[in-house]
Amino acid sequence: MLTSGAEIYRVEETIVRICNSYNLKCESFVLPTGIFISVVDDEGHVSTTFKRIKNRKVDLNRIDRVNDLSRKVQIMSPDYHTVSMELDEIESVKQYNFIARLAAAALGSFAFTILFRGSLLDGLTALVIGTVSYFLKELLTRNGFFAFTENLMAGLVAGFFGIAAVRILPQINEYKVIIGSIMLYLPGVSITNGIKDALYGDIVASLTRLGEAILLVTILAAGVAISLFIGAGWR
């Protein structure tokens, strides 16, 4: 759940809910980068586990499914085998295929560009840029680069192609095109979760998440800035 971008309180609640349904006392402490769980059984034996979280990838569908499952566990307390089978099934649900995501990225860039009062031509340019940058992002993800490099690349591509497009067709609004095509790389999940974590009292996690969001935005902007610097000389 945590890897897919759930809020801290939701993860903690899920753990406690599952433990309670098996009549165990437990405490959990969750950070964006790891989970501590400590369980006390009827005879007073304490067992503690720790799980480090390294890779994070947003998958709201998975959060939704696990959340449902934990409620089911709470009501029916099924045996271990049933739960783990269900979990495997949730894990096996794939993301949308690459073409669908590529189309979504392209269409999204198009929609956001026109939403910022760009012309149709701006939108179409952003459509192309969105496709290219999502394609490159997928390439980076498959080769296991950091999230930061993905954002830097998205910024660079958007800036570079934005300026190049203006060179070819001067009536294009370069800043609308660039904004539209980087919109989808904004860390919406980190920001929203950061706020919600603060609300539920998970201050440590909240600050971490907001810090992550600021870093990601800065790097995205740095990518665009680098292209603009180069573009300023080129023009």
Added chain:
Amino acid sequence: MILTVLLAYIGSVTSGLLFNIKGRKLIFAGISGLVGFAVYTLMYQHTEHNIISIFIGAIAVGLYSETAARLLKAPATVFSIPGILPLVPGIAAYEMMQFIVSNEPSAATGKMIETAEGSGAIAFGIMIIAAVFRFISRIKKRKQMDTANKKAAQ
């Protein structure tokens, strides 16, 4: 107006798809962006005050996503994350960066504050609604526990 709202819908649906929201929840996640942006546009036409319009828009997104979460039995974030994207002050952020690149710090500061105001307004709007809904659900739970205890006592 209708066109821009539809574009907000497309923007939210596509970003929701990239966050891997499935089935009819994806459609409702798109409506979240539509509602938020429609409220923002209406408020902006009436008040001409950007920040307050963003704030009210974020409140609308928050209300919509908490309600949808209860009706469709999904976490509220499924609807609120794609929903706030059209409200994000992208233009101000971009202009800030452009001023930084062209070495005009004072102009950049103005834009920086504008960006911070916009994102703060979104954060605050979502936070208020989440807090209200959490409060209501706590009262409900307490009432349920009370009635259960009374029954047990009888």
